[in-house]
Amino acid sequence: MRNPNPRRGAIILKLAKHPVLIGFLALLFCTAAIITYLLHHQMMDNARTSLAASLATEYATKQRILVDHHIDQRAQQLLALSQDDLFIEALATADQAMLSRMEQRMKSLVEDLNNGYLLRPGESRLAESNNFIGQQLSRQVLEGELPEPVAAKVSDDWELLFAYPVKNTEGKILGTLLAMLSMEPLNKALARTVDPSLGTTELLQDVPGAGATPFLILANKSKAVNTVKQDTRIGTWELHFTGSATLLKRAAPSYTEFMVLAGAIASITLLLAYLAIRIALHRDHWQNWRGRRKPVPARTPANEPTSSADGTIDETGDESTNGTNSTDPAPDEPQEQATYSDTDNTDGNDDISDIPAVVFRDYDIRGLMGSQLTPTFALKLGRALARRAMLVDEHTLVTGYDGRLSSPELIESLEEGIRSTGCHVIHLGSVPTPLLNFATNHLQQTECGVMVTASHNPAQYNGFKIFFQHHALCGAEIMALQTEMTEEDYPDKPHGxxxxxxxxxxxxxxxxxxxxxAQHIKVVLDAGNGIAGELASRVLDAIGCDVIPLYCDVDGSFPNHAPDPTVPENLTDLICHVQDNQADLGIALDGDGDRIVAVSATGKIIWPDELLMIFARDVVSRHPGADIVFDIKSTRRLNTLISSYGGRPVMWKTGHSHMYNKIIESKAPLGGEFSGHIFFQDRWFGFDDGIYAAARLIEIMTIREQGLDEIMAGFEERCSTPEIRIEVDEREKFTLIEKLREKEAFQAGKMSTIDGIRVDFPKAWGLVRASNTGPALTLRFEAESEESLEKIKSLFRQQLRSIDDRLSF
Incomplete structure (x- = not known):
């Protein structure tokens, strides 16, 4: 058989004649391999150890924050009880029967209480039970001190002891409230926060004469990372976290620096090899040329021009050609030409095949089921998202879907697309969006998830919310998916x-x-036949509420009202049920449970930006100087309130993805928007969660012992509108806003254009923006009086009609 590449074979034969060169090349490549191996061992081991230490510090910080929060929660509740009028009366009257009833009441209110006492000065109950630590705390309280909580071993178990003075209206100490709490809830909470397989957690208390004594231990036999020590808010407590071999193994350092150095070593090795081979072959060529060289004969060579007898010169020689240059193409050979396809389009602005551009919104994917979203669309989206996940070293995606009739079909195709790439799926089933977000924070396998939902949109819509590593995809990240979904070059892999x-x-x-x-209240819960009804009911029941469910059965056709709680008409039934049942509170959730609106006992709607005022006052008191983020549709009362409590108000563009990312980026403990998305990064994970927000609202109401009407009475009142929608063509909505901006129609006010156009005047403000979830312009207005409100509405109405006379509200 003929060698297909004779030149390569010749080179190999030539190299075979140089054993020294071959030995040099073998030594060169072996040396490079050894250096690379040692470099990998040194760099990666050091990087892994450093990263594991960093992870251990991060886990220790999480544990320490949880411990501080646990103590703060119990301290606030017990302090509130020590100021309760009934407790004060019981100690003031020294009525033993009443004291016993109040101690029983304390036990019913404080869930993890083992024993609670209302102690009068000189009482001997603690001495009789040999409770020396309790005696000491009570003595400190009666002497006017406020002792820190302590851990004490009672019988065979450690308990958490709190002591607070009970005073009358003149400030005289009547006695001591002593609470002995089980350590088990704290133990469980720590185990949930950090998987015990990752290391050993210890809480130690500095005991005079005995040193640091561990009183809570989540043990792991393996200790592979140096112990991290952190002080807690209790001066005598210290938290220790020692990473295990599992943590060390999980620490996956970046290979970037190693790859750069390994690439440099490989490049140098190949260059040296090339130079050695080139020199050897050149030397052979030189020697061969010298060996073939002979004296020039006296005659003219046959290949040079010769003179004929008639004096003419023959210039053809032996190598004459037919006149065609061998490097030119033959006359009949086709020439290569540039091609152009009208379908080349990577900007994502036009429809591509069965992937319509209109569904790629600013902060999620949303469209009409059947005509815009199909199982094929979901399949291609699943493949594109799996590829993105694997690019960030994630090989599993969490999935969930809401109660819409079309959601099961979409989730099935979405998961098929994901698994076709070899990526794995954790299927949560039919769940609210907050549960999917909780999974990306709670599960160890992945931090990426996809939710099939259209949130508050009508039944004929559906969509996808996408979360990657505590970041919600939005803007250009969403738009790029249209192009990525057209790619077909997926490697053939076994299904995940x-x-x-x-x-x-x-x-x-x-x-x-x-x-x-701090106490039980009656709550009417309206889930609008969305997916959150059952889970929200269970949560509220678990924190001690008397729950009256309204439309909590899942029905994807939404027969009672649309699953949008920001529309006043959708709250009519909730208001009636709150009043008819004499409930303390009404809670309305949207279709996937990440938005909330509240109704007071008198039937007054408390809009989400007003809820944010309630939450901000509570959160900023514990996080002075922190950012509190709210969207451009929210009341400007938030600016004054947040600043007055020592926080920093930050206005941001509307959209759950934009808000979530801003809150995570700025490490804000709280954020929210008028549409009902409330984000807690104080004691929670930072994502929007209507169910958790409802629980926090109930906690504030019961600790303050005030209804929503009383709480709102403490804030400055303003006249405002709900969100107003003007239906427009989907393709024109952004153009209309741009025309209004170019018109410079609101020069008398202070204009903000981070999202649409918001104009602030001394006594009022107004906003118009293009909706990112539907074919509409959305407007909102707020003013100090009804007169000012009508004036600013009239101004916006006039300016909108000046660019399109069909725009009216």
Whole structure:
């Protein structure tokens, strides 16, 4: 058989004649391999150890924050009880029967209380039970001190002891409220926060004469990372976290620096090899040329021009050609030409095949089922998202879907697309969006998830919310998916695995372990036949509420009202049920449970930006100087309130994805928007969660012992409108806003254009923006009086009609 590449074979034969060169090349490549191996061992081991230490510090910080929060929660509740009029009366009258009833009441209100006492000065009950630590705390209280909580071993178990003075109206100390709490809830909470397989957690208390004594231990036999020590808010406590071999193994350092150095070593090795081979071959060529060289004969060579007898010169020689240059193409050979396709389009602005551009919104994917969203669309989206996940070293995606009639069909195709790439799926089933977000924070396997939902949109819509590593995809990230979904060059891989998982109990336990209302209240819950009804009912029941469900059965046709709580008409039934049942509170959730609106006992709607005022006052008191983020549709009362409590108000563009990313980026403990998305990064994970927000609202109401009407009475009142929608063509909505901006129609006011056009005047403000979830312009107005409100509405109405006379509201 003929060698297809004779030149390469010749070179190999030539190299075979140089054993020294071959030995040099072998030594060169072996040396490079050894250096690379040692470099990898040194760099990666050091990087892994450093990263594991960083992870251990991060886990220790999480644990320490949880411990501080646990102590703060119990301290606030017990302090409130020490100021309760009934407790004061019981100690003032020294009525033993009443004291016993109040101690029983304390036990019913404080969930993890083992023993509670209302102690009068000189009382001997603690001495009789040999409770020396309790005696000491009570003595400190009666002497006017406020002792820190302490851990004490009672019988065979450690308990948490709190002591507070009970005073009359003149400030005289009547006695001591002593609470002895079980350590088990704190133990469980720490185990949930950091998987015990990752290391050993210890809480130690400095005991005079005995040194640091551990009183809570989540043990792991393996200790592979140096112990991280952190002080807690209790001066005598210290938290230790020692990472295990599992943590060290999980620490996956970046290979970037190593790859750069390895690439440099490989480049130098190849260059040296090339130079050595080139020199050897050149030397052979030189020697061969010298060996073939002979004296020039006296005659003219046959290949040079010769003179004929008639004096003419023959210039053809032996190498004459037919006149055609061998490097030119033959006359009949086709020439290569540039091609152009009208379908080349990577900007994502036009429809591509069965992937319509209109569904790629600013902060999620949303469209009409059947005509815009199909199973094929979901399949291609699943493949594109799996590829993105694997690019950030994630090989599993969490999935969930809401109660819409079309959601099961879409989730099936979405998961098929994901698994076709070899990526795995954790299927949560039919769940609210907050549960999916909780999973990306709670599960160890992944931090990426996709939710099939159209949130508050009508039944004929559906969509996808996408979360990657505590970041909600939005803007250009969403738009780029249209092009990515057209790619077909997926490697042939075995299908990824699909695991079904129910974490609803974990979610309920996490909230009920965090939120501790001071008393029981009656709550009407309207889920609008969305997916959140059952889970929200269970959560509110777990924190001690008397729940009256309204439209909590799942029905994807939404027969009673649209699942949008920001529309006043959708709250009519909730208001009636609150008043008819004499409930303390009404809660309305949207179709996937990440938005909330509240109704007071008198039937007054408390809009989400007003709820944010309530939350901000509570959160800023514990986070002075922190950012509190709110959207451009929210009341400007938030500016004054947040600043007055020592926080920093930050206005941002509307959209759950934009808000979530801003809150995570700025490490803000709280954020929210007028549409009902409330984000807690104080004691929670930072994502929008209507169910958790409802629990926090109930906690504030019960600790303050005030209804929503009383709480809102403490804030400055303003006249405002709900969100106003003007239906427009989907393709024109952004153009209309741009025309209005170019018109410079509101020069007398202060204009903000971070999202649409918001204009602030001394006594009022107004906003118009293009909706990102539907074919509409949305407007909102707020003013100090009804007169000012009508004036600014009239101004916006006039300017809108000046660019299009069809725009009216």
């Amino acid at each position: 695995e699909r695991q079904e998982l129910d974490i609803s109990d974990d979610y309920i336990e996490a909230i009920s372990g965090d939120v501790v209302p």
